[in-house]
């Protein structure tokens with residue numbers, strides 16, 4: 001059902017968008033609640049407005065220690081974990097909704113996402129967890145949001161490209177918000193696990209850019225600007241343009257390899273691959289399949305990155321994506 005929003009509501013919403021202080025935000029939200037048409041189609045929006053007004057009226061003391069409530073914790077699943085980070089309304093929730101079965105709240109007004117929402121996306125047969133987050137801005141961003149970004153393995157910066165002339169400032173603002181929390185985005189972490197530098201507590205995470213709403217905004221000129229920061233993909237959830245490329249970019253940025261196993265004389269088990277960090281060796285895969293196999297190992301045959309199919313591979317042989325191994329025990 002269309003919301004049929006009134007001009008009064010839209011004005012209040014515009015005021016909310018630019019409001020800086022808690023009072024101004026509260027006043028604008030209250031105005032939005034009184035001017036919103038009251039029918040079934042706006043049930044969710046009204047409930048959300050009420051919730052946000054209550055939150056602004058009674059700000060919870062922020063937890064300094066611990067990870068916040070269990071609602072803010074996400075159980076890691078799949079071969080890798082990526083987070084969606086960006087300004088309000090840039091299309092983060094829409095991306096998760098289009099790529100996974102998760103149903104995050106999607107709204108044409110900002111700050112509609114208040115909790116992290118995880119969903120499972122897939123690049124071919126590799127399941128990857130994608131987490132939708134509330135926006136981060138200079139005056140909004142609970143500590144738990146930064147905790148989740150910090151723990152992730154890939155940060156997708158989401159911009160809709162409506163202001164190409166201000167893009168550099170927009171992205172710099174986000175990068176500096178992250179840097180203040182010792183989160184440094186880097187183009188590549190290939191060749192090694194993501195590590196914390198103990199000295200200054202900095203954490204480096206691969207960063208990539210997703211431009212959204214390609215059906216509304218021309219990303220042409222922006223792509224070049226954006227790519228000077230990080231590898232970028234242009235998408236639209238309306239037309240599905242760029243979504244396959246996005247899945248591929250996410251998989252590549254996670255720096256993982258998929259490994260299949262087979263029994264002698266049988267075809268490989270292609271149901272679900274084991275996944276390991278790029279740079280892992282044959283013995284790492286054996287250990288992942290079964291820790292005890294390491295001690296009982298006779299030899300491993302490999303299909304894929306070996307010189308020929310079924311070749312015996314030394315324990316320190318570097319695995320490549322989509323290799324198949326056959327483990328022989330003593």
Ligand SMILES: Nc1nc2c(ncn2[C@@H]2O[C@H](COP(=O)(O)OP(=O)(O)O)[C@@H](O)[C@H]2O)c(=O)[nH]1
Nearest residue numbers: 089090091092093094106107108213236237238
């Ligand atoms: N035309 C168009 N609108 C989009 C697209 N993606 C998101 N939107 C709209 O942009 C608004 C904000 O989207 P949302 O996903 O809630 O943004 P978030 O605040 O970053 O999570 C909503 O009105 C969406 O319907 C897109 O690819 N094309």
Ligand SMILES: [Mg+2]
Nearest residue numbers: 092093112113
């Ligand atoms: Mg959202």
